[in-house]
Amino acid sequence: MKKSLVLLSAMVWLAGCSSEDEVEQAEKVNEEAEKVDEENEMDSLKRDFPDAEFASGVARQWFRLAPQLESSSEDSYLWLLNGKEISTDKECVHVFAAAGNHVLTFIVTNAEGLSERHFIVQIDEPAQAHGSWTNRVYEFVRAPGQFANTFPVIPPRSTYESVLKTVEDTMLSRELISLGGYGGYIVMGFDHTVVNGPGNDFVVHGNAFYGWAEPGVVEVSWDANGNGLSDDPWYEIAGSEYNAPTALHNYALTYYKPATDTGREVGAKGVRWTDNQGRTGYTPEETADMIGWPRWLGDTLVVGGSIYERSGLSAFAFGYADNWPNDDALAQIDIDWAVDKNGKPANLKGIDFVRVYTGVFSFSAGEDGIFGEISTEVTGAEDLSL
Ligand SMILES: [Ca+2]
Numbered sequence: 001m002k003k004s005l006v007l008l009s010a011m012v013w014l015a016g017c018s019s020e021d022e023v024e025q026a027e028k029v030n031e032e033a034e035k036v037d038e039e040n041e042m043d044s045l046k047r048d049f050p051d052a053e054f055a056s057g058v059a060r061q062w063f064r065l066a067p068q069l070e071s072s073s074e075d076s077y078l079w080l081l082n083g084k085e086i087s088t089d090k091e092c093v094h095v096f097a098a099a100g101n102h103v104l105t106f107i108v109t110n111a112e113g114l115s116e117r118h119f120i121v122q123i124d125e126p127a128q129a130h131g132s133w134t135n136r137v138y139e140f141v142r143a144p145g146q147f148a149n150t151f152p153v154i155p156p157r158s159t160y161e162s163v164l165k166t167v168e169d170t171m172l173s174r175e176l177i178s179l180g181g182y183g184g185y186i187v188m189g190f191d192h193t194v195v196n197g198p199g200n201d202f203v204v205h206g207n208a209f210y211g212w213a214e215p216g217v218v219e220v221s222w223d224a225n226g227n228g229l230s231d232d233p234w235y236e237i238a239g240s241e242y243n244a245p246t247a248l249h250n251y252a253l254t255y256y257k258p259a260t261d262t263g264r265e266v267g268a269k270g271v272r273w274t275d276n277q278g279r280t281g282y283t284p285e286e287t288a289d290m291i292g293w294p295r296w297l298g299d300t301l302v303v304g305g306s307i308y309e310r311s312g313l314s315a316f317a318f319g320y321a322d323n324w325p326n327d328d329a330l331a332q333i334d335i336d337w338a339v340d341k342n343g344k345p346a347n348l349k350g351i352d353f354v355r356v357y358t359g360v361f362s363f364s365a366g367e368d369g370i371f372g373e374i375s376t377e378v379t380g381a382e383d384l385s386l
């Protein structure tokens with residue numbers, strides 16, 4: 001097959017060329033490929049590939065290359081990076097861990113044959129170095145509990161925007177943010193994409209120590225729609241408890257603000273809750289310094305995801321936040337552990353956003369529960385590669 005000759009020549013110019021030489025070579029290879037297309041009379045494949053043989057990008061930022069092909073449902077696509085498959089989508093979306101030059105090959109196949117083009121991709125380091133710590137808070141929902149308005153302090157009449165600002169400032173100064181009882185969560189983002197490299201990739205920092213874990217479930221997401229916002233699908237980091245017999249997924253729990261709770265029992269204290277398993281109950285009684293309902297929330301709060309059972313304050317084996325001391329390797333997370341809604345590997349190349357929520361519903365912290373509910377604390381998340 002004539003095409004295989006073209007592919008071979010593409011591999012040969014890898015070593016030792018300058019970027020300009022490489023682009024020149026790519027031009028030659030593409031001219032040859034066009035001729036082959038003509039010889040093969042593959043009219044349907046003579047489409048508008050990207051003109052330039054050169055594409056550039058920045059390390060740890062999404063690289064996207066989309067050929068302007070007429071849409072044809074019979075086409076199949078293959079992208080090779082330095083000869084290795086990286087995508088079978090029409091648009092190539094990839095992320096590079098470091099600066100460097102690469103050869104990208106795009107192959108379209110349909111009933112008439114195949115056609116291919118080559119690109120030299122030059123990846124540079126960003127003008128301003130990326131930071132290893134999360135730099136932005138996108139969402140924050142504290143669940144009712146002991147530190148509802150005090151950790152960090154949320155002043156009266158705070159708006160949601162001012163709460164976000166307070167929490168973001170707290171994260172930037174690497175101080176503790178309490179998520180409250182089960183389901184309370186924070187969504188944080190980095191100033192770059194955390195690349196899924198070999199082994200562990202990031203760690204969520206909390207205040208766990210040996211014998212005192214308040215595990216938070218970790219979810220990850222990447223900016224699939226490219227709008228810079230955290231509005232893309234989430235993938236749970238399937239830690240050691242994901243398949244435990246007592247684990248519940250698709251769990252939902254509703255908290256009711258005490259003063260407005262019409263279903264409240266006479267004399268009841270604490271915060272009433274119901275869940276999608278038909279259960280109901282009250283959180284422990286509030287005391288003067290335990291104002292149970294976060295000030296900025298409405299009359300009800302629905303939270304959920306997965307929920308895990310645990311007795312005492314022992315740590316889960318791996319894959320959670322606020323579970324092992326921050327400098328223990330068991331606190332680290334591998335993006336490879338991310339799964340979709342059906343528990344299938346998500347195969348993520350990198351992540352931009354991290355969501356952490358309190359993953360157990362328990363009030364057993366301390367003797368007689370004097371330390372209140374199990375509440376995950378976080379100070380931020382760290383990219384281990386920087
Ligand atoms: Ca990894």
Ligand SMILES: [Ca+2]
Pocket residue numbers: 222223224225226227228229230231232
């Ligand atoms: Ca997005």
Ligand SMILES: [Ca+2]
Pocket residue numbers: 206207208213214322375376377
């Ligand atoms: Ca904690």
